[in-house]
Every structure is written in C-alpha cells, then in structure tokens.
Amino acid sequence: MLPNTPQQGTLADIASHRLAHSIVTGEFAQGQKLNEAELAERFGMGRGPLREALRHLEGMRLVKRIPNAGARVVVLDYKTMSDLYAVREALEGMACRLAATKMTTQEIDQLSRLLDAHEIQIKEEGGGVYAQSEGDLDFHYQIVRGSRNEMLMDMLGSEQYQLQRMCRFRTSRNAQRTYPALQQHRQIVEALAQRDGELAEMLMRRHIQGAWRSISETIAKEE
Amino acid sequence: MLPNTPQQGTLADIASHRLAHSIVTGEFAQGQKLNEAELAERFGMGRGPLREALRHLEGMRLVKRIPNAGARVVVLDYKTMSDLYAVREALEGMACRLAATKMTTQEIDQLSRLLDAHEIQIKEEGGGVYAQSEGDLDFHYQIVRGSRNEMLMDMLGSEQYQLQRMCRFRTSRNAQRTYPALQQHRQIVEALAQRDGELAEMLMRRHIQGAWRSISETIAKEE
C-alpha cells in the first residue's frame, strides 16, 4: 500500500532504505555525521554502494553532503518544517483537485470505507495516535494515487513522505487533532464524491494548514 | 542568477552537470541508453564517480535506472509533460502566493524593471523566442526566490528547471505566446505590488495553464 519497498535489489538500494528508516525513526540524530566506512561495515558491504545510497538520500533531502567533508543527517528546524508544509499544501491540494475528476466512484467508496475503519479504530483504541497517524498517511496517499499524476506520486510518495514522518517523530503526540482531522477527511471525500475539484482542493489545503498549525503550536508549547 | 553552478567540486558533480546539460539540450536522445564505461572514458574518469552522478540524475528524474539493466534518458511523453505542468502550477502558484507577502518592495520594483527589459528585447529582436524563453525562466525563478521557501527553491530550481528546459527544447517555437505571456507577467507583478497573494497565485496558475495549453496545441499540431 504505502511505498515501503524493502527491495532486495542492489546493495545500494538496500543501504538506501535501511539508512532512510534509521533516519526517519530518529535512530540517527539530526545533524549527526554519517561515516562511510563505519556504515559500510555495519551493513556488510563496501563503501561504493554506500556512497551511491548517500547520493540517493541527498536527492531525497534526507542527508546533506558537503564535498570533502562528508554527509550529515538533515536538521528539521522550524523553518524547514514550515517550508515543507507549504509545499505539501500546494502538492496535495493539486492532487485532490485532480483526484476529484480522475478517481473512479468505486475508489471513492473505498476511501469512505477506509475512514469508517479509522473511526472504529479511534473509538476502540481510545484515539491511538500512531495508528491514526499511519492511517492518515494512508488516506493521503490514496488520494495522491487517485490523481493519476506520476510525478505527484513520486514526489509525495518517496521524498516528502519520509520528511513528513520525521516531522511526526519529532512532534509525536497531538492526539486532540485525530477527531477533527477525521471530520475533515470526511468532508474531502464528500467533495470528491460530488466531483467538485475546486472544493476538494480547498478543503485539503485547509486540512494541511490545520495540521501545520497544530504541530506549530506543539513546538511553541515545548519552549 | 539561475542555478547554473558549474561546480569544480568532485568528479561526480562535474559528471552530473555535464550529463544534465547533454540531456536537456537533446544531445542525448530521449530513451537513449547511457553506457557507464563509455561515458566514464569520455569524461576522463573512473566508473565510480560516474555511477554516483547517475544516481544523482535519477533523483532529479532526468534518467531512469533499472537494476542490472543500466540507465536511460527519461522519455518526455505527453503524459509526463502534462503531469509536470500540473506540478509546476501547484508549486509556482504557492511560490507566488508566498512571494506576495515575503518579497520586499524593492525586489518587486526590480522584477518590474526586468519585464521592461524583456519588452524592449522583444520589440528589438522581433520576438526572439529563445531570449524570451530564458527571460521567462528568470522571471519565474525570481518569484520562487521571493517566496523565501528553501524547499520550493530547491524543487523548482534544480529539479523541475531541468525537465522544463527539456520541454522547451522538445517544442521550441511558440513565438505567438511571448507577448500575451509578458502581459500576464505584468499582471502578476501588479498583484505582488498590491500584496494580494490570493490573486497572485491565481494569475500564476492561469499563466502556467496557458503555457501548457499552448505547448499542448503545438504538439497536437505536429501530429
């Protein structure tokens, strides 16, 4: 469902996925230096494939490379997260607009049932945040797929998806938002069902703005 | 001004830039296979740095890699170009909205003078398309910079910029659009000067939609 391709392909791909996972889960601290030789030994491979993996992660904006000075895990400061959510608002808004005309009625029904499952899950588990969080990603990704836009799927799937997870790990608990978020999801599905792309885009953009506001306040409260 | 960093850094960076240039100018045909050994010899380097460059270009969506089968220049078919313009509409629209509040009055004035220069250039050269094309890119990039959003600048600067140039090379001459495009640019600057982000976003989105419609018709006419 989600782009969690473990991929038993080349060693570089394996290293790329393992590194990405270690970074988004916080196993590697932000700004931490990534030593090539050390990582290569840990993964049981040479430095060649590992360097290629680092190049790939650089393209995904998960690490930042400085020539002759090595690679470091990217630092998600307030400004970066703010920028990220603006980009998400634009891209997912467009995805939603496109999905309103491109998704089949069947797919929209399926999306509605997905929300039913989420609602039950929330009530049973008393607002289990993590499940909702993953479910939220699932909901958004289904809409992006519904846009039928390969480039959007790539961007929101492989690149931003990872950074977004880093945001969630950084500011994990904002449980109070799970229920209003579900309500907003319902409104979005409604707009999709009515094939109103303009409305769907607007609702999605507001939804993401709300998510950012919530995260932003959480960060402010921590300080 | 534009992100044309020739970068005398590592060999991988040099190879990356040379390859990118060869691809966007059409020196390498779309879908052409990129032989590692051959390219490494042509650039006077080993296969290691070249492989890293290919990984980088893969992240920029200029080449497509298949494990154990090599890398090929991406093919810009109609669907891909359509997807690209939808993404551009979303991202540049957002950039324009942000720029309306973030750009200094001085920067907006400068943008206005840039358009004056374009107008003179068009009248003198009788609508020299290529110059206008580069000028158009310059205009758009200035607005993206004005958004103060690093992620937008990265995405629209390094990644899409290249693909967009490929589009232009594929469908080079649509001279009839230079003048209405300039008019639209003027409207956008006007909205920026009035600090009307919503209007500026809408105008930019229409502008890009118009550009796509023009390119789309050109392609349809060729067939």
Added chain:
DNA sequence: TTTCGAACAATTGTCGACAATCGGAGTCAT
C-alpha cells in the same frame, strides 16, 4: 600564554580489477 605553522591521523574521493547478471546469437529438436 597565545598564536602560528607543520606534521599527522582520519576521512573522503578515485581508480582498477573481479564477480554477478542480463541480453542475444546460435543451435538443436519438434
């Protein structure tokens, strides 16, 4: 004591060679 400089250690960048895998030519049987 501070500061500048030089040697040194650590890490990155690069290359050449070897192993693994894929695509295609050729062959044989049906």
Added chain:
DNA sequence: ATGACTCCGATTGTCGACAATTGTTCGAAA
C-alpha cells in the same frame, strides 16, 4: 519454420587499495 535451450559477450554491481583533502594536535617562536 518455430520454439526453447545453451552458451558467450557485454554490461552492471561490488570490492579492496591508493591518492587527495580535511581537521587536529603538537610544538616552537613571539
């Protein structure tokens, strides 16, 4: 003639070693 199988060439994937660059530490002079 066509289909599948096998072998071979070509290309990609990987590794280890070497060169180049950086950051540091130690020492000597002001």
